[in-house]
Amino acid sequence: MPARSTRAVRSTASRTTAPVRATARRRLAAALALTAATATLIAGCTSGGGGAIDKTAPAHLKGTVSLWHFFTDREAKVVQTAIDGFEKANPDVTVTIHAGQDDEKLQKAISSGQSIDVGLSYTTAIVGSFCSSGAFRDLGPYVKRDKVDLGDIPQAERDYTEYKGTRCTLPVLADVSALMYNKAQFAAAGIAAPPKTLDELKADALKLTTYNADGSIKTLGFNPLIDFYENSPEHWSPMIDGQWLAKDGSSLIGQSEGWKKLLTWQKDFVDEIGYDKLRAFTSGLGQEFSADNAFQTGQVAMQIDGEYRSAFIADQAPDLDYGTAPTPVLDGIGHYGASYVAGNVAGIAKGSKNPELAWALLKYLATDTDTQVALANGLKNTPTLTSALTSPKLEVDENYRTFVDAAANEHTLTSPATTDGAAYLKTFQDAWNDYQEHGGDLTKILKKVDADIDAANQLAGP
Amino acid sequence: MTVSVGMTRRRPSRLLTWIAEHTLLVTIGVLTIAPIVFVISTSLMSSRQALTATLVPNPVDFSSYIRVFTELPLGQWFGNAALYAVLATVFMLVSSVPAAYALAQIRFRGANLIFTAIIVAMLLPPQVTAVPVYVMWSQLHLTGTLWPLILPNLLGDAFSIFLLRQFFLTIPKEYGDAARLDSTGEWGVLTRVVVPMARPGIASAAIFLFFHSWNDYYGPLLYTSENPAAWPVSYGLATFRGQHGTDWSMTMAMTVVIMIPVVVIFFFAQKAFVEGIALTGVKG
Amino acid sequence: MSTATLAAGATATATPSASRRQRTSPDARRRRVALVMLAPALLGLAIFFVYPLIASIFYSFTRYNQLQDPEFVGLLNYRYLFTQDPQIAAAVTNTLWFVVILVPVRIVFALLVAGLLARARAASGFWRTLFYLPALVPPVASVVAFVFLFNPGTGPVNQILRAVGIPGPLWFNDPNWSKPSLVILGVWVMGDMMIIFLAALLEVPRDLYEAASLDGASGIQQVRHITLPTISPVIGFSVVTGVIAALQYFTEAAVASGVASGKATVGGGTGSGLGYPGTSLLTYTQLLYTRGFTSFQFGYASAMAVVLFVITAVLLVLTMRRISIFRAEES
Structure with a gap:
């Protein structure tokens, strides 16, 4: 775009200018007044949507319903298989799938009112804004009418799928994080068991780190950079039972001793190896979701990752000898065995042309035990129904067991929804990124994080 | 040499x-x-x-x-880009040639005010008006398509009007006056006198808009990012690189493929093109 | 604001036509025809320029996400913009960096190359086409190509540097080098500007040089006293349009961030790779885009738009009268 106005042109000698003409100004004023009136008019007519629903669910489903989701390639095929089951059960229904939808794009399509029926997003961040703005319809009336038992959905998942009492989404599988470790490297370094505390994690990590002749890192025991792959404040929150926001939405991060201790621990760890060395090493690693993932190539011996990694390893690095364990915790603060859970949420878009069909599809994806088991077996995400988590049909091996148990752990955490989405997480992450590189007065930095989050919440509104 | x-x-x-x-x-x-x-x-x-x-x-x-040709929807991407660039250019010509003619060849009260407004519209960053314009298109249910980028050309394109006016100014008004004496109307002067004489200028304005649309990234990002079926090739390239990680060879092949049409058109229309850049400012 | 700009621009409205106003009916008829010819463009100006400008000002005082009615929040958006937004400092600094560095560097290079072509009598044909060629490459393609060329590990640039014993920087992956890398790209695609300068240089009357030469003026003196003054309006034009373009610097930075970060969400252009590396390529318009079309904070995005408009408008008011090509008076 910018290049555009730079094209052309050459000019001639300057000339004198005539005075401003009153008529021109008057005419302009009239034009402005007219357009201002139009502005108010147009701005005023955007409300609507929602409304009452039918008293009973339709007896026979017929028509076309669209599903937008973000999965690609192998994962998209798993979803397709599940959808095939829905179409088989409802022969007069066609599901149009828009796969590979980047979340940002999904949000844009829904926010601008395009005719999407069911949208499946991988971030719970949209729940706050979509429930309060009506971008996703209120599912309450449907749930009530069809007497859907929400008690089958674990508490944490129930929490992050509604906002201030409005349930506009249902969970469709979740991601739980845990520690993955390379057994061969552990054996070679003489480490018997995965670390349970942060002190052990650091000691093991340093033991597992090897260097090249020029001093650069060859392999890393554990990458402490907070912006590496799945490292993030959220995924690290179980280490210190981390809390985010108070009930009124104001930030608790700066007041928490746990976060402060965790950041201090991380910064010490980074400094012990050297930030520049870590950065140089990290920038040479493969992409997270490619076959070159550093854990899969053996360049990193331990990492915090989601349960889906197992499926990638089975697909891309089947020979890798690895184990899983709960996220290590800071002694006396975190609850060992607990994890951070967040997951896919699905809702019915405001612009849906056929909400009854959309609701039927959503119900099938979110509340049908067999569907959830089939999806979980294919995607290796954790089911979001207790009945599916305990189903004998769920294929649970030793490594996956860690995640299933963590999902059911009573101390497992999530991060609350806000109308500003996950902006507060990003604010925190940005501050942390800066701190791990430049250091500084941690109390002050975290206070600034609180202030920034509170100001952003005010901007985004209730 | x-x-x-x-x-x-x-x-x-x-x-x-x-x-x-x-x-x-x-x-x-x-x-x-x-x-x-x-x-x-x-x-x-x-x-x-x-x-x-x-x-x-x-x-x-x-x-x-x-x-590149088998794994990517290249046909669709090129088709979208061509649709965008061709329609935008045709629409622009229909709306902007008469406008530029009126500004350059007809003496009337208010012409200068209008011209100034067009200059300001041309120079203003598009982001300044992005939100209300986006809201407007989304109320017409046209987001997710290329139409919000094509249709406005029916209502004139500020840069093109400016460019065409500069060309039309180089045509002495006496030619038009001679025709007017034969009781030819302004439309007649436009179509029979000015357009034939300003063909190179019109060609270069058309090429500019064509290239601008073909290369556009911001517009498709804003309006079509959520709908891959509407992506033009320039936007597709940016996305494609994201999905194919470190496959530089394929990325570069894609880069070459997207350059080819532009370079071919350039070599066919080089003269009009370079003159368009250099000489648009030569006014009477 | 728009009143000020338009009014300032309207200074050029010619007096002669006013005195002629009600003299003859052909005048009125001509005016009618002209307005008919201009009708689509006038409608376009109203719909895509005047109305959105006013609507932006209106939205900037509201909280608005398109799904609910705008809610009046007073100066909240502006207060956040000027005092609280943690990203705004980086966005403004980076944008100004491009204004202050990218614009002059491009102009100087374009002038030097144009001067060389003019001097070497190579103003047309092979050399001109060659130097213009990069400007033809679609911006997205040129950015992708440059990120590859300057790729720290396997890119040709660092390979060549390594071959001569220089350890190359991380270029697009290093916050300190990412902006300079884009300047190199900006210089590479300076063809448009070069052709404008070249045309201007060729218009400088030859006899001026000859006279100066006879008076014993050196080459440098000739450039200073003849060339630069003659083409200064063209340079002025380039500075103004260049600064305005730099204020809205978007595509190159967004694509470079996306491609260099290798994030899978690049297509969005402004997703998780926003400003990568670090916030070094986060520009004002990218932040505006993200706020508006990723977070759907239309009110806040509008406030950012209004501020951008004010800055551009002031710039235009200050410079438009000096750039004669923008003036409307009849010849």
Whole structure:
């Protein structure tokens, strides 16, 4: 775009200018007044949507319903298989799938009112804004009418799928994080068991780190950079039972001793190896979701990752000898065995042309035990129904067991929804990124994080 | 190539000057062309070789081109880009040629105010008006398509009007006056006198808009990012790179493919093009 | 604001036509025809320029996400913009960096190359086409190509540097080098500007040089006293349009961030790779885009738009009268 106005042109000698003409100004004023009136008019007519629903669910489903989701390639095929089951059960229904939808794009399509029926997003961040703005319809009336038992959905998942009492989404599988470790490297370094505390994690990590002749890192025991792959404040929150926001939405991060201790621990760890060395090493690693993932190539011996990694390893690095364990915790603060859970949420878009069909599809994806088991077996995400988590049909091996148990752990955490989405997480992450590189007065930095989050919440509104 | 003859300035070192100048020309020329050479040579490597420290394809491998055409919806991307660029250009001509003519060849009260408004509209960053315009298109349910980028051209394109006006100004008003004496109306003067005389100018305005639309990234990002079926090739390239990680060979093949139509058009219309850039400002 | 700009621009409205106003009916008829010819463009100006400008000002005082009615929040958006937004400092600094560095560097290079072409009598044909060629490359393609060329590990640039014993920087992956890398790209694609300068240089009357030469003026003196003054309006034009373009610097930075970060969400252009590396390529318009079309904070995005408009408008008011090509008076 910018290049555009730079094209052309050459000019001639300057000339004198005539005075401003009153008529021109008057005419302009009239034009402005007219357009201002139009502005108010147009701005005023955007409300609507929602409304009452039918008293009973339709007896026979017929028509076309669209599903937008973000999965690609192998994962998209798993979803397709599940959808095939829905179409088989409802022969007069066609599901149009828009796969590979980047979340940002999904949000844009829904926010601008395009005719999407069911949208499946991988971030719970949209729940706050979509429930309060009506971008996703209120599912309450449907749930009530069809007497859907929400008690089958674990508490944490129930929490992050509604906002201030409005349930506009249902969970469709979740991601739980845990520690993955390379057994061969552990054996070679003489480490018997995965670390349970942060002190052990650091000691093991340093033991597992090897260097090249020029001093650069060859392999890393554990990458402490907070912006590496799945490292993030959220995924690290179980280490210190981390809390985010108070009930009124104001930030608790700066007041928490746990976060402060965790950041201090991380910064010490980074400094012990050297930030520049870590950065140089990290920038040479493969992409997270490619076959070159550093854990899969053996360049990193331990990492915090989601349960889906197992499926990638089975697909891309089947020979890798690895184990899983709960996220290590800071002694006396975190609850060992607990994890951070967040997951896919699905809702019915405001612009849906056929909400009854959309609701039927959503119900099938979110509340049908067999569907959830089939999806979980294919995607290796954790089911979001207790009945599916305990189903004998769920294929649970030793490594996956860690995640299933963590999902059911009573101390497992999530991060609350806000109308500003996950902006507060990003604010925190940005501050942390800066701190791990430049250091500084941690109390002050975290206070600034609180202030920034509170100001952003005010901007985004209730 | 031009050989310097009859240099009027310094005589003692005419040859030395010539050598110095041309050494500089060649150096800059090499630096200018090198990126393109590297892009092409990488596109002819295998994906594996593109990740190694070699600069020359060995052996020459066309598989990246084959993969670009088989694995990507290139036809659709090119089709969308062509639809966008062609329709935008045609619509612009229909609306902007008469407007530019009126501003350049007809004397009437208010012309200058209108011209000034057009200049300001041309120079204003598009982001300034993005939100209300986006809201407008989304109320018309046209987001997710290229129409919000095409249709406005029916209502004139500020830059094109400006450019065309500069061309039309170079045509002496006397030609029009002569026709007017034969009781030809303004529309007649426009179609029978000015348009035939300003053909190169109109061509260059058309090419500018065509290229601008073909290359556009911001517009498709804003309006079509959520709908891959509507992506033009320029936007597709940016996305494609994200999905294909470190496959530089394929990325470079894609880069070459997207450049080809532009370069071909350029070589066919080089004269109109360069004149368009250089001479639009020559007014009476 | 728009009143000020338009009014300032309207200074050029010619007096002669006013005195002629009600003299003859052909005048009125001509005016009618002209307005008919201009009708689509006038409608376009109203719909895509005047109305959105006013609507932006209106939205900037509201909280608005398109799904609910705008809610009046007073100066909240502006207060956040000027005092609280943690990203705004980086966005403004980076944008100004491009204004202050990218614009002059491009102009100087374009002038030097144009001067060389004019001197070497190579103003048309092969050399001109060659130097213009990069400007033809679609911006997205040129950015992708440059990120590859300057790729720290396997890119040709660092390979060549390594071959001559220089350890190359991380270029697009290093916050300190990412902006300079884009300047190199900006210089590479300076063809448009070069052709404008070249045309201007060729218009400088030859006899001026000859006279100066006879008076014993050196080459440098000739450039200073003849060339630069003659083409200064063209340079002025380039500075103004260049600064305005730099204020809205978007595509190159967004694509470079996306491609260099290798994030899978690049297509969005402004997703998780926003400003990568670090916040070094986060520009004002990218932040505006993200706020508006990723977070759907239309009110806040509008406030950012209004501020951008004010800055551009002031710039235009200050410079438009000096750039004669923008003036409307009849010849």
